[in-house]
Amino acid sequence: MSSSQVFDRPVLIEEPAAPEGGRAALRKARARRARTSSLPARYLGYVGYFVGAGLISGAVVHHPLDPARYTRIALYGVLVFLAATILNEFVLAQHRPRLPRMLVVIGASLLLSFGIGMLSGGLQHFDDFPARGAILVPLGIAVSFVAYVIKDEDTPWQRIFSLVGLAVLLAAAVSFVGLRQVAASMGEPSEGGGHSHGNTEEPAKDTHSPAEAPHATGGPAPSASPAAGSGTSAEPGHSDGHSH
Numbered sequence: 001m002s003s004s005q006v007f008d009r010p011v012l013i014e015e016p017a018a019p020e021g022g023r024a025a026l027r028k029a030r031a032r033r034a035r036t037s038s039l040p041a042r043y044l045g046y047v048g049y050f051v052g053a054g055l056i057s058g059a060v061v062h063h064p065l066d067p068a069r070y071t072r073i074a075l076y077g078v079l080v081f082l083a084a085t086i087l088n089e090f091v092l093a094q095h096r097p098r099l100p101r102m103l104v105v106i107g108a109s110l111l112l113s114f115g116i117g118m119l120s121g122g123l124q125h126f127d128d129f130p131a132r133g134a135i136l137v138p139l140g141i142a143v144s145f146v147a148y149v150i151k152d153e154d155t156p157w158q159r160i161f162s163l164v165g166l167a168v169l170l171a172a173a174v175s176f177v178g179l180r181q182v183a184a185s186m187g188e189p190s191e192g193g194g195h196s197h198g199n200t201e202e203p204a205k206d207t208h209s210p211a212e213a214p215h216a217t218g219g220p221a222p223s224a225s226p227a228a229g230s231g232t233s234a235e236p237g238h239s240d241g242h243s244h
Contacts, residue, residue, distance in 0.1 A: 038092075041087065041091070041092055042092060044084070044087060045084050045087040045088040045092060046084075046088075047084075048080050048081065048083055048084025048087065049081065049084045049085075049088075051077075051080050051084075052077045052078065052079075052080035052081025052082075052083075052084060052113055053077070053081060053113055053116040053117055053120065054077070054117075054120075055073055055074070055076055055077025055080065055117075056074055056077035056078065056081070056113050056114060056116070056117030056121075057116070057117035057118070057119075057120040057121030057124065058070070058073060058117075058121060059071070059073040059074035059077060059117070060074065060114070060117050060118055060121050060122075060136065061121035061122065061124070061125045061128075061129060061132065061133070061136065062125075064132075077113065077117070078110060078113060081109065081110070081113040082106060082109060082110060082113075085105065085106060085109040086106075089105050089109075090102065097153070101153070104150065104151075105151055107150075108147045108148075108150040108151035109147070109151055111143060111146070111147035111150075112143075112144055112147035112148055112151060114143060115139075115140050115141075115142075115143030115144030115145075115146075115147050116140065116144050117140070118136040118137070118139055118140030118143065118144075119136070119137055119140030119141060119144060120140070121136060121140075122134075122135075122136030122137040122140060123137055126179070126183075127186075130179075130182065130183030130186045131183050133179065133183070134176065134179035134180045134182070134183045135176070137175055137176075137179055138171075138172035138173065138175045138176035138179070139172070141168060141171060141172040141175065142168065142169065142172045145160075145165070145168045146160055149165075
């Protein structure tokens with residue numbers, strides 16, 4: 001056999017034997033890939049963030065109008081946001097964090113939801129609640145930044161006190177001063193803030209008719225006949241002494 005024939009012969013590479021439990025690990029890996037690439041799950045996780053933050057933002061701004069109702073709405077928003085966090089951070093994640101990190105992520109996500117809610121709600125309804133919006137917007141900026149840094153696994157929490165954190169704090173302070181000036185120039189709206197959502201009551205109708213006016217006072221009903229010596233009859237509609 002020539003040397004060329006030796007080099008042209010196919011080389012059989014023997015595959016290494018699968019380690020014990022290799023098939024089970026392979027099945028788990030395939031299941032994990034299928035779970036993380038699931039379109040419905042990723043869609044629900046994405047939408048859950050925005051729906052939860054939207055419910056919280058509306059509840060934070062409108063809370064003075066109906067505290068009991070908007071407290072319930074805020075709780076619903078918190079549950080939706082936390083469900084989306086669990087789905088995105090733990091179910092769809094490639095690597096699940098340990099329990100301490102899991103608790104930190106859940107707490108930071110809850111804080112982040114309120115920060116986003118205060119920021120978006122304060123901006124959206126600033127015309128309706130100027131004084132309240134002037135507080136919610138800068139507070140939402142600061143709270144959302146701190147919560148995001150804590151939640152992000154790739155960012156050390158010391159970055160809160162970095163130059164970026166200082167810039168965020170400065171932006172929150174400037175927005176607070178500026179929005180307070182704008183709110184003062186707009187003036188505080190009347191009760192209900194022009195944004196009643198159907199909670200304002202209609203003014204009570206005057207059911208007091210001219211014919212019933214004498215009876216309401218409890219005195220005797222005046223005589224329908226003209227007074228003696230007047231020479232003129234009483235004009236209709238003026239028996240109670242005032243014009244309608």
